[in-house]
Amino acid sequence: MTRPAVIIAGGGTGGHVFPGLAVAEALQAMADADIVFCGTARGLEARVIPERGFRLEVLDVLPMKGGGVAKAMRGSAVALRATAQALGTVRRVAPRAVLSTGGCAAGPITLAAAILGVPVAVLEPNSFVGLANRVLGRVARRAYLAWDGAESAFAPRIRRRYGVPLRAGFSPQPYSASENGAPRVLVMGGSQGARPINERMPGAIAKLAVRYPSLDVMHQAGRGNEGAVATAYAKEGVARVTVTPFIEDAIAAITEADVVVARAGAVTIAEVCAIGRAAILIPLPHAADDHQTKNAESLAKDGAAVWLSQAAADEEALASRLDRLLADAGARVAMARAAASRGRPNAAHDVAADFLGLAGIPPRLKANAAERKAAV
Numbered sequence: 001m002t003r004p005a006v007i008i009a010g011g012g013t014g015g016h017v018f019p020g021l022a023v024a025e026a027l028q029a030m031a032d033a034d035i036v037f038c039g040t041a042r043g044l045e046a047r048v049i050p051e052r053g054f055r056l057e058v059l060d061v062l063p064m065k066g067g068g069v070a071k072a073m074r075g076s077a078v079a080l081r082a083t084a085q086a087l088g089t090v091r092r093v094a095p096r097a098v099l100s101t102g103g104c105a106a107g108p109i110t111l112a113a114a115i116l117g118v119p120v121a122v123l124e125p126n127s128f129v130g131l132a133n134r135v136l137g138r139v140a141r142r143a144y145l146a147w148d149g150a151e152s153a154f155a156p157r158i159r160r161r162y163g164v165p166l167r168a169g170f171s172p173q174p175y176s177a178s179e180n181g182a183p184r185v186l187v188m189g190g191s192q193g194a195r196p197i198n199e200r201m202p203g204a205i206a207k208l209a210v211r212y213p214s215l216d217v218m219h220q221a222g223r224g225n226e227g228a229v230a231t232a233y234a235k236e237g238v239a240r241v242t243v244t245p246f247i248e249d250a251i252a253a254i255t256e257a258d259v260v261v262a263r264a265g266a267v268t269i270a271e272v273c274a275i276g277r278a279a280i281l282i283p284l285p286h287a288a289d290d291h292q293t294k295n296a297e298s299l300a301k302d303g304a305a306v307w308l309s310q311a312a313a314d315e316e317a318l319a320s321r322l323d324r325l326l327a328d329a330g331a332r333v334a335m336a337r338a339a340a341s342r343g344r345p346n347a348a349h350d351v352a353a354d355f356l357g358l359a360g361i362p363p364r365l366k367a368n369a370a371e372r373k374a375a376v
Helices: 014-030 045-051 068-093 106-115 131-136 148-153 195-209 226-235 250-256 266-275 288-300 315-327 329-341 347-359 365-375
Strands: 005-009 034-039 055-058 095-100 120-124 142-145 159-161 184-188 216-220 241-244 259-262 278-281
Touching (some): 005 014, 005 068, 005 106, 014 120, 034 045, 034 068, 068 106, 095 106, 095 347, 106 120, 106 131, 120 131, 142 148, 184 250, 195 216, 195 226, 195 315, 226 241, 250 266, 259 266, 266 329, 278 288, 278 329, 315 329
Parallel strands (some): 034 055, 120 142, 142 159, 184 259, 216 241, 259 278
């Protein structure tokens, strides 16, 4: 008997790829279904999706924003061709439903599904809704949201505010600030690193080393950047630092941190909030529609983080903000608790469960019963 299929469409960056993967893994655990991803050959999905054992259908599509009128026109022409290709993909896969995670690859497949009468859902992890999801929201039957600011883009009847889907293991970890233990700073510039953060953090940490001689630093520099960042720390005389291209165990790294310095992408801040840690956020200024700044502002207004613009986040400012938090255990605890109050560790399960209902795919009832019994 052929298993029912669903499509998860989108990609480009980790903010589009990893929430989709989290939903896919939750779907695998909950139901017997074939899960097919659709993306591009250039985005992060081209490497990550096959590594996780999922099938990836590739479309030829270009971004339509960020390059002026000429790029937008070229992208529009490619999108029309990609939509024609997508119609063939949807007919061949025959999904029960399609989930858009945003990005330029999401539009053609999701529009093709809507044309063919396949139920469509959109996943918007940011506080500001991107172009693809704003358009697709008009044909969507569900909109899975994480922030207040995104709600106005979708009809009330289709909105479900579940949070940003994260893989299993991201859950609240109570924070107790120790006055005697070595303080630990975690630096994350995203899966590909962030050049301004990579360049400025070694000097900022060096300024703190005299006051905090036992300070430990874990720095995710991005693939290909780790050598230069490690050299920069060495030149500043900072010895207690681990520089890595990518942190495989982000759960442990965030849990062990006293302060996290990071970009303000939806996945990063969802991970920090799911665990509950103090954070200094430096939004990417060129993110689409400046959505990272809006993410950072949303957390800061609730005391769940502090943020600096990239222009303002020089070595002096970074050292000053870190010093304030490292010197004030009470402030770190309060910020960690505020962050945890914004966390949604069950988002992937909640999205997957609702999406299965939209697709008309029954969950594994016997398996679910066994899991509940084992948990008692």
